[in-house]
Amino acid sequence: MNRKSTIVLFFLFLFFTLIFNPGCSTIRRGIVGLGQWDVKNAEATKQMAKDFLSTWPLNSGFIRASLGENIDKLPHQAVKAMDELDVLAGKTGWSDFELGSSLGLRIRMLGSLIVATLQQYFPNVLKDVPSLVDLLL
Numbered sequence: 001m002n003r004k005s006t007i008v009l010f011f012l013f014l015f016f017t018l019i020f021n022p023g024c025s026t027i028r029r030g031i032v033g034l035g036q037w038d039v040k041n042a043e044a045t046k047q048m049a050k051d052f053l054s055t056w057p058l059n060s061g062f063i064r065a066s067l068g069e070n071i072d073k074l075p076h077q078a079v080k081a082m083d084e085l086d087v088l089a090g091k092t093g094w095s096d097f098e099l100g101s102s103l104g105l106r107i108r109m110l111g112s113l114i115v116a117t118l119q120q121y122f123p124n125v126l127k128d129v130p131s132l133v134d135l136l137l
Helices: 003-020 024-073 076-089 096-121 123-128 130-136
Strands: none
Touching (some): 003 024, 024 076, 024 096, 096 123
């Protein structure tokens, strides 16, 4: 869940808490609960990022070997994201920022590949969302 969604949920929670039970202790417990929920999500996300980074060398090797010289036909953003993931996966300890970056890089790589595939095989699908295409490529 992204930060905007968390903020919106927080304010919705706060709003409904005030309507149905205006006690300060209830609000306080709700806010603490929301913070604990975010911490649990962050821990799960960190573990997911570590797991993905641990398998990335295998995946990168497979992609690069299977494409060979055709890797140049991939979108520049996808190859750049793969290169950055190679560097991150080569490390043995990651900061929270690096773990988050690794997930963002995977999204960038996959997003640009999906958009490039749609452009090649289904060009009419993307005509209504040009800003998304420009962002991912």
